[in-house]
Amino acid sequence: MGDKEKEPVLEDDAMGSCSAWGNFEDDDVMQQQCSIQDDEAKKFPYVGDKEPLSSLAAEYQSGSPILLEKIKVLDEQYAAIRRTRGDGNCFFRGFMFSYLEHILESQDNAEIDRVKANVERSRKALQTLGYAELTFEDFFTLFLEQLEDVIQGKETSISHEELVLRSRDQSVSDYVVMFFRFVTSAEIQKRSEFFEPFIMGLTNTTVEQFCKSAVEPMGEESDHVHITSLSDALGIPIRVVYLDRSSCDTGGVSVNHHDFIPVATDLPNASGSTEKNNPFITLLYRPGHYDILYPKGG
């Protein structure tokens, strides 16, 4: 934006016909950027349909042999993939769908109570950090509504089809993404001493600046810091499977994964659950993007 007009070169009526606000160069740029992103995004919904894993192989048909080998390995363990839109919010959208789908299918009331308690803890953390209630409460309310609605047997209960539709509806999906961004930001700031070294390594900014610029704004991509803190804050384990070109020297290919296991802020024994270390959310990471994976026999 260095070379802005110094001399007013535009005719007055030319400006007037543009918009009542005159000649907004920055806004023009932003609007154009938005419209390009929108056009790209419209080609794919926030959350796609469940596809067989073969559709992943098809993408790399003439691509890297290492990737094709790895997809074969994945094929042994995973049955399907559900893609998300690549708009910088894919981790959160994938997480949202995967979690709500799990609750809808499991009807695990103990898990719902547990997560609700953690949501309230996040709400308190934001208040303590000095966030005005009005800035985040709508996002919290909307998420809690979704959580209620996937419980069956009520007037407001929703089907799996409806969950898919809602996940594709901007007014639901974006609000839930924003809810997760608030929760993530609160957790990072609450434990800023723990996260500081990781954040310094990523961006060389303060924890607060990082949250303001790389967590809270929509469209900012998620890194291991985001995943760790969301997983910790809500107490939900997440498995991330990495599909990249790295290979090991021994010749055979293997697919790495990393389990994000929440630090024990509350012990899960209340529900007698042993699944704590066994993530029910699995995301496929390809550099810059997250999709949802479905294990076989799940």
Add this chain to the structure above:
Amino acid sequence: MQASRARLFKEYKEVQREKTADPDIQLVCDDSNIFKWTALIKGPSETPYEGGVFQLAFSVPEQYPLQPPQVRFLTKIFHPNVHFKTGEICLDILKNAWSPAWTLQSVCRAIIALMAHPEPDSPLNCDSGNLLRSGDVRGYQSMARMYTRLAAMPKKG
């Protein structure tokens, strides 16, 4: 649309409740349109804008608060990050660093902070930016002060 209206209404109530909390900012909603606001902000002390009162116009999009409000100066101001003709403001939180954690009130505070701490390396007003970048603080300050007197202070009778 409904969500943005509800949010703006909450901000409106908060502004009414906290009217005295921030004497440097006077934020007013248009009588007939909750998506249009104006603000009067006081130029920060120990800056060339001290003593001036600056008017801002807010236009809030239907996607608010997922998208930022558009804000511009209605009062003429000589500042590296404000377009001299249109009043457009170059501030990251009004662009890609926006998040719903901001409110119209806190945006005003951020703009006051920008007035006190210009960023000459991302100028919308190159003349102003160049003065600061070349180290001519006195030149910048006297230009800024002159426009503050001309445009942001009540005319002496």
